[in-house]
Amino acid sequence: MTFDVARARRETPGCSRVAHFNNAGSALPPTCVTDSLRAHLDLEAQIGGYEAEAAAEELIADSYDAIATLIHCDRDEIAMVENATRAWDMAFYAMHFEPGDHILTGKAEYASNVIAFLQIAKRTGARIEVVPDDEHGQIDIGALRSMVDERVKLIALTHVPTNGGLVNPAAEVGQVARASGVPYLLDACQSVGQMPINVEEIGCDFLSATGRKFLRAPRGTGFLYVRRHWIERLEPPFLDLHAAQWVAPNQFTVRADARRFENWEHYVAGRIGLGVAVRYALSWGLSAIRDRILILTEYLRARLSQVPGLTLRDKGVTNSAIITFTIRSEEPSDLAHRLSKAGFNVSVSVASSTLYDMHERGLASIVRVSPHYYNDFTEVDRLVEAISRAS
Numbered sequence: 001m002t003f004d005v006a007r008a009r010r011e012t013p014g015c016s017r018v019a020h021f022n023n024a025g026s027a028l029p030p031t032c033v034t035d036s037l038r039a040h041l042d043l044e045a046q047i048g049g050y051e052a053e054a055a056a057e058e059l060i061a062d063s064y065d066a067i068a069t070l071i072h073c074d075r076d077e078i079a080m081v082e083n084a085t086r087a088w089d090m091a092f093y094a095m096h097f098e099p100g101d102h103i104l105t106g107k108a109e110y111a112s113n114v115i116a117f118l119q120i121a122k123r124t125g126a127r128i129e130v131v132p133d134d135e136h137g138q139i140d141i142g143a144l145r146s147m148v149d150e151r152v153k154l155i156a157l158t159h160v161p162t163n164g165g166l167v168n169p170a171a172e173v174g175q176v177a178r179a180s181g182v183p184y185l186l187d188a189c190q191s192v193g194q195m196p197i198n199v200e201e202i203g204c205d206f207l208s209a210t211g212r213k214f215l216r217a218p219r220g221t222g223f224l225y226v227r228r229h230w231i232e233r234l235e236p237p238f239l240d241l242h243a244a245q246w247v248a249p250n251q252f253t254v255r256a257d258a259r260r261f262e263n264w265e266h267y268v269a270g271r272i273g274l275g276v277a278v279r280y281a282l283s284w285g286l287s288a289i290r291d292r293i294l295i296l297t298e299y300l301r302a303r304l305s306q307v308p309g310l311t312l313r314d315k316g317v318t319n320s321a322i323i324t325f326t327i328r329s330e331e332p333s334d335l336a337h338r339l340s341k342a343g344f345n346v347s348v349s350v351a352s353s354t355l356y357d358m359h360e361r362g363l364a365s366i367v368r369v370s371p372h373y374y375n376d377f378t379e380v381d382r383l384v385e386a387i388s389r390a391s
């Protein structure tokens with residue numbers, strides 16, 4: 001089946017304004033998402049915020065159902081929060097570590113996650129062990145297996161890193177985690193929305209994601225998946241009167257579902273918009289989205305590889321929608337600035353976002369181009385021509 005790119009572009013007003021290749025930053029939302037936000041904000045203005053929330057009860061409930069359908073879990077296993085980092089934090093900081101415990105992670109781990117590991121290591125005496133890459137630059141499953149022992153209390157991995165096309169073999173990591181009984185936290189911030197994600201097939205216990213990237217939802221939205229087995233075993237690092245109930249002067253009880261990881265006060269329109277964005281992605285089909293992205297990115301990679309002085313920097317066996325490179329003639333930030341003035345949005349990934357990996361490769365910064373299914377070949381050709389002008 002061919003992908004109806006013309007329809008995708010018609011339903012994305014931003015396409016007529018800019019060639020947006022920064023979907024790993026924040027994607028252009030479709031009209032249905034912005035309409036849903038506006039409608040709810042209007043309702044809040046007309047009848048009041050609490051009253052509007054009550055009136056939108058079904059829409060909000062549908063956001064949980066939509067996310068559960070997207071990643072193949074139950075709605076009770078979903079918490080909606082402000083972003084991927086907070087989602088990840090709520091699971092990570094709920095865990096208990098002691099001196100000598102090990103946290104296993106990968107080379108491509110995201111800065112905010114490693115900062116949290118370092119903080120907890122300092123507080124508790126737990127140790128961070130970084131699993132080496134295999135010859136393709138993805139996490140080495142054999143090495144991971146050999147590093148798992150009774151000291152390992154968590155495997156935490158980034159599925160698709162912020163700085164490249166790598167797709168870590170999340171399900172193979174899940175097999176190791178399951179076989180050893182170690183909890184497994186997957187940062188799926190860059191993968192959700194650009195490919196099918198099934199938490200049963202992956203075997204993760206926790207998964208964090210954001211709304212604004214490949215899901216095309218509003219900024220300030222994200223979600224956490226917590227496998228049912230873990231919900232009542234993990235007390236969130238923060239509790240409020242939504243997550244828990246004050247039942248006697250000296251006593252509280254914590255909710256039994258994953259919403260124990262949420263805040264009482266939140267961005268209601270954003271949650272509705274997130275659900276609408278997820279339903280929209282489901283209507284295209286995540287396999288169709290992935291296939292369309294792969295056709296575009298293969299073409300873009302092939303064209304970039306012909307540009308003199310340009311070095312592609314992606315690692316791994318399977319490619320994602322993220323393409324990174326450096327070019328001899330121009331600093332990444334200068335190139336991104338020049339492209340922006342010419343009507344192309346790209347971004348720059350700096351070493352401090354993925355320090356283990358960038359240090360090992362001696363890279364200070366790289367250009368990141370991240371198409372989505374609504375980009376077309378004409379835009380890709382124009383982008384490559386604009387990039388080539390520097391070389």
Ligand SMILES: Cc1ncc(COP(=O)(O)O)c(C=O)c1O
Pocket residue numbers: 024083084085086110112158160161162187189190209210211222
């Ligand atoms: C791999 C990865 N994890 C986590 C995050 C953080 O997401 P958020 O900004 O929604 O907290 C990002 C953001 O770029 C990311 O690329």
